[in-house]
Amino acid sequence: MSLAIRRRWFATTDHRTIGIAYLLLSLVAVAVGTVLSLLMRIHIVWPDLKLPFWGVVPPEGYLALVTMHGTLMVFFVLTTAPVNGFASLVLPVQIGAQRMAFPLLNAVSLWLTLVSFAVLLAAFFVPGGAPISGWTNYPPLSAIAAAGPGQATGMDLWLVSIGIFCFASVLAAINLLTTIISKRCAGMTLLRMPLTVWSWLVTAVLILFAFSILFAAVVLLLSDRHLATSFFVPPGEVIDGVLVAPHANGSPMLWLHLFWFFGHPEVYIAILPAMGLTSSLLANFTRRPVFGYRFMVGTTLAIGFFGLLVWGHHMFVSGMNPYAGTAFALTTMAIAVPSSGKVLGWLAMLLRGRDSRVHPLPTPMLFTLGFLSFFIAGGLTGPILAQPVLDAYLHNTYFVVAHFHLIMAMAGMFSLFAAVYYWFPLMTGRLMNEWLGKWHFWLSLIGAYATFFPMHFAGLAGQPRHYAQLTGSTSALSSLLPLQTGITHSALFLATAQLLFLVNLVWSTQRGRVAGLNPWQATTLEWAGTDVGCKVFRGPYEYRFHTNSADFVMQCAEEAEQE
């Protein structure tokens, strides 16, 4: 390996390279996570199938798959890519800065994230294998090594990995916040920032709060496991008929509170950047300004604020005080207000831009519409699950799996795809292939709905999550087998469709159409090229802003050209 390449990748503090490295890490993580989910899907309908290198998957193996799939996807894909990856790549240029506020710190967080990823994957290869208590890792089972095969070393590795990840994320958030506040170029007032930057601002605040809390929870749980404390372990815990070494009166609920105080903002950490991107892209591809810029900023702030107050809706059936449940139901329904406001704003943009829109719709716009579709479809089940009474039935069923895979996983992924297709020229100087991109979009859309929509019905029929198989001694669920078989086929179809994306990535980095400076005719600064003394004179979305002005005016353009 030549010195230049080593410098380029291993000793860099350049925000663009670091952003790309984050995205590559996420690509690896999403590939591993997808394979794990396919193994789960295959196991649930063909439990006796012998897998190469593994044989018949034992029940605890299935749980290990569940745990690692969730952890990889939530932390290393939906947190790493939209926040650290794209923010490193785009944010400094969007606010007219040459680099992040602390370039070295940015590199440090990247390397810590990589270490954390390696530690997590190492859990597969230690005796006992990966942890089996789900990505939420509720105690007491996560606090006691005897609770299962993966709960010894595997669980420790999980905790260490997440601890490192928390630290790296907090460092990255500090960097983002400082960059946004102190590195904006002349004229870039707060209300001239692109909505993506607003999203990253709120996201960074959430990361600062949420991941610090998770770090504390991880420290307490590690202490329970190795220092004989009992923060989370109740007395009289019996495993395999053996009383676990005496524990004082610990409270598993404490972990739930700490974990979900992190876990729910985490959802918004994953989805807020997607919202900002959606506003920007809808403006760009309908060639009209964002509908209600201040309103969009306000709803972003409101979602961030309420996002910190709703964690209890994950705990309705955990034995929490029912009055607290009611309060959390109220805040949860309150957060539906700004979210719906955003959706209505986007729909208004689509309506207003139906004549002026780019024709035919390019791939990033298609994926943005896909995001919108999933956000609505998944969002509609949110207020249902926010009712403690309904949640008592639906909690821990496939209904919840359907809900969060539509609103968080698919909406998040589609927005990530939109971002990759849209910002690909910033990474490589080339555009991605449109033909492959459109096939990728339509097949993914069909596959995703076919995979996750039927899960609602499985959940309504009462099928619990985390069950390794539907047949066996309890056969009540075996009537759902045909439904699940269909879901598995759809999942295989959906995963196969992603190969088109990989092909497109490889092909386009080599042969893609050369993009030029501003391929989307966008107004924000990342497309302005590399002029150093950048100055901003106007708001971020001036597409046909005045009746007789040009089609678009970049933020750094001094005078609007008259047509």
Added chain:
Amino acid sequence: MPATFTRTPAEIDRKDTGIGGKPPVDRRPTGGGGGDDNWDNHPQGRRGPRELLTRYRLGLFFALAGDLMFFIALVSAFFVRQNAGHFDPRDNYVSDWHPLAVPPILWINTAILLLSSLTVEVARQHLFHEVDVMEEWLGLGRPAVRRALPWLAGTVALGTLFLAGQWIAWQQLASQGLFFGTNENSHFFYLITATHGIHLVLGIFALMTALCALFLLRRVEMRQIVVDCTAWYWHTMGIFWIFLFVLLTCFQ
């Protein structure tokens, strides 16, 4: 990655010769000094006397906000755990929370930590004393460094003394038979003092780095930044300790 994409020359204007520029005092030019007084023409980071300082402070304060959340999590765990008693069938309130009497030496430690906050503040003030700073910037010796040095060294000594005092407090508890794993309350006492202690160890490392930096860094501004950020970190740890101490003493 293809080599087609030309990257911006990101690393060029980072080099700093250590001379020239504006003196790092908080005073904008009064005008009349020639055409070079438009701060916007300077590269980022040199626009105004305190731009870098402000940025580093901002980063530090965000970090400390995250840290505050960490301690808030510990403190809320403390209260949750304290109220985790229950009623038995005869309506007696059963709780295994044994209040812990903090060793009296903690009062002395607290006083020492407050004193160290004072010394580090004096050191910080010396580095911003305008006459001295101008002298350093003009290359006429290093009066600010000379004056700040003993105060920083004193802070290191007091900080170490505080940590030693905490260690003695642990020894005293241990001699009463209260170890980390003994009961609920001792978990929290040891955990809170230990995490705070780790923060202070980091703080002492930062102070020692600042001591070295006073000699090694050539730019007056960078010396100010190192000492300023270390001082704010140290103050915050002092404030955190007051809260934690009140918690451990009064809320048992």
